[in-house]
Amino acid sequence: MARPMPRYLLTAFALLITASVVLATVFIQQPTPSDVEPPRELIKAPILGSVGKAARSDLVRSWYDWDTLDKLVTVQRRERETTTSAWSEQVQELTTSYFVVDVRPVCGPNHQISELFVTGVYPAGQSCIERWVFTYPATAIPVGGGYVPLAQRRFPGVSRQEILRTSQYGHIRSIEPDPQGRFVLFLTHEQHVLYRKPLPTGDVVVELAVATEPYLAQMQQVIIQRHVTQGAMIHLSPASRWHASPGAVRDSMLMIDSTNDGVFETRLRLTDAQWESAGYQDTAAWVNLCP
Amino acid sequence: MSVGRLLPHLALVFALSGFANAQFGSFGKSKPTAPDQAAALTQAKNFLAAVGENVSGTTFVNADAIGNSPAVTSADGNTIGIDFDRLEAVVPPSTPGAAGHPGLLVVLIYHELQHRDHGWGSCQTGTPNDLCCEHGITAATAQAHCAFITFIVDNGGGPIDALCRMYAHVMAKYNASVASGATSHCTGSGPPTSIPPCPACP
Numbered sequence: 001m002a003r004p005m006p007r008y009l010l011t012a013f014a015l016l017i018t019a020s021v022v023l024a025t026v027f028i029q030q031p032t033p034s035d036v037e038p039p040r041e042l043i044k045a046p047i048l049g050s051v052g053k054a055a056r057s058d059l060v061r062s063w064y065d066w067d068t069l070d071k072l073v074t075v076q077r078r079e080r081e082t083t084t085s086a087w088s089e090q091v092q093e094l095t096t097s098y099f100v101v102d103v104r105p106v107c108g109p110n111h112q113i114s115e116l117f118v119t120g121v122y123p124a125g126q127s128c129i130e131r132w133v134f135t136y137p138a139t140a141i142p143v144g145g146g147y148v149p150l151a152q153r154r155f156p157g158v159s160r161q162e163i164l165r166t167s168q169y170g171h172i173r174s175i176e177p178d179p180q181g182r183f184v185l186f187l188t189h190e191q192h193v194l195y196r197k198p199l200p201t202g203d204v205v206v207e208l209a210v211a212t213e214p215y216l217a218q219m220q221q222v223i224i225q226r227h228v229t230q231g232a233m234i235h236l237s238p239a240s241r242w243h244a245s246p247g248a249v250r251d252s253m254l255m256i257d258s259t260n261d262g263v264f265e266t267r268l269r270l271t272d273a274q275w276e277s278a279g280y281q282d283t284a285a286w287v288n289l290c291p
Numbered sequence: 292m293s294v295g296r297l298l299p300h301l302a303l304v305f306a307l308s309g310f311a312n313a314q315f316g317s318f319g320k321s322k323p324t325a326p327d328q329a330a331a332l333t334q335a336k337n338f339l340a341a342v343g344e345n346v347s348g349t350t351f352v353n354a355d356a357i358g359n360s361p362a363v364t365s366a367d368g369n370t371i372g373i374d375f376d377r378l379e380a381v382v383p384p385s386t387p388g389a390a391g392h393p394g395l396l397v398v399l400i401y402h403e404l405q406h407r408d409h410g411w412g413s414c415q416t417g418t419p420n421d422l423c424c425e426h427g428i429t430a431a432t433a434q435a436h437c438a439f440i441t442f443i444v445d446n447g448g449g450p451i452d453a454l455c456r457m458y459a460h461v462m463a464k465y466n467a468s469v470a471s472g473a474t475s476h477c478t479g480s481g482p483p484t485s486i487p488p489c490p491a492c493p
Contacts, residue, residue, distance in 0.1 A: 037472065043473055045425035045426060045429075045468065045473070046425070046426065046429055046461070046464035046465040046467070046468040046473075047359075047360070047361065047425065047429070047464075048361055048381075048398075048399065048402060048429065048432075048457070048460070048461050048464075049361030049362075049377045049378055049380060049381045049399070049457075049460070050359045050360060050361055050377070051359055051361075051377055051380045051381075052359045053359075053374075053376045053377055053380065056376060061379070063377075063380040065359075067467065067468070067471075068473075069468070069471035069472055069473055070467060070471050076380060078383060086385055087383050087385055089383075221357070221358055223357060223358075235357070237357050237358070239357060239358055239360075239363075240358065240360075241358040241359055242358060242359045242360065283322050283323075283355055
């Protein structure tokens with residue numbers, strides 16, 4: 001006949017099991033580094049057709065898109081041999097090791113995306129900016145001639161260069177490369193500062209701070225545009241990059257570089273009515289930087 | 292969108308008339324609207340009006356939207372801008388049923404009308420609920436989208452390739468987004484955990 005287990009042992013077992021359960025629960029609930037997502041305002045929602053459009057011609061078109069939490073950037077290209085041919089499509093998916101928050105293109109002379117600037121945040125909290133340069137394969141004419149549809153060609157090569165990786169500026173909300181490659185602008189999320197990072201190298205400098213322009217705190221995205229007569233402009237918009245949102249804040253800001261020397265000498269805040277009276281709503285007023 | 296009310300209007304073809312480009316302010320740049328785009332907008336608007344959506348007083352423009360928005364609603368809710376170039380990323384013009392995009396516009400405008408009529412009360416720009424609101428409206432619109440396709444199929448309607456391609460795009464985006472944790476940010480009762488396949492689509 002087995003002896004009953006002493007009470008102190010039972011108590012010890014009970015305590016051990018309880019402690020194990022508590023520890024396991026704590027361990028399971030403890031967020032791992034990969035759980036540290038960007039602030040929710042920076043996570044792109046599944047908006048219908050919310051893609052960035054880039055190069056566009058009768059024969060070649062391309063778009064780009066990203067998925068914040070899946071850490072994925074997608075480049076979609078379409079091409080056709082003639083204006084009456086069927087489109088052929090190529091979708092290039094490029095993964096990252098950071099949560100992607102914003103992507104902006106630079107277009108090349110042949111109606112292609114030549115570069116992408118990608119910003120995001122690593123699970124450990126460091127923000128980053130990368131410059132991705134695409135190398136397109138020659139349009140292969142096989143032996144015997146004939147057009148090779150885009151879908152049958154290999155993807156362009158991608159060379160990734162890290163421009164910035166730091167926790168110094170908090171989260172980056174929006175980026176915009178200079179079309180001439182002289183710098184990249186980035187707008188921060190917490191401090192609401194517009195910075196400029198010279199390219200290929202150089203120290204980050206403040207382009208505009210909220211202390212100078214309090215309305216900057218309302219801005220959600222930065223865009224560089226070129227007016228046909230007034231020069232290059234930094235357009236700061238209160239609308240989200242991926243979904244224009246009606247709301248109380250509607251005015252835009254423009255910073256104007258009339259000589260395109262990289263110095264934005266004038267700053268304006270414009271209501272919708274002022275925007276219209278200046279003729280800025282007219283597509284013809286702007287140079288297409290992604291032809 | 293009441294499916295039962297669609298039947299009398301399925302075959303409606305509206306003449307192109309009176310489409311002027313409105314000014315679109317800083318939300319985007321209005322572009323000339325091509326005749327087929329204007330015709331599609333007219334059809335979509337009239338169709339939605341016929342099924343009970345309030346589109347009177349709303350101006351529709353072809354917008355070169357700032358940012359990546361496929362459609363934008365002005366702050367006063369009176370102007371909806373459609374960026375046709377972005378729609379084309381989802382559904383190329385050569386896809387059967389996509390010419391002029393009338394069916395696609397019905398879905399896209401319906402989505403924007405939900406923002407105007409229901410969206411902004413509880414989810415304001417820049418707040419955490421904004422993302423949750425977008426998921427909720429996307430899921431609700433998908434339900435109407437599938438009902439729209441089903442109705443067309445049940446009544447021997449036209450090609451549904453474009454509408455189904457658009458539905459698949461939304462479903463994939465939404466489900467991936469939810470699966471990766473986006474809606475964990477929602478407080479209270481969040482939107483559905485997934486958008487199901489539309490049975491009427493192949």
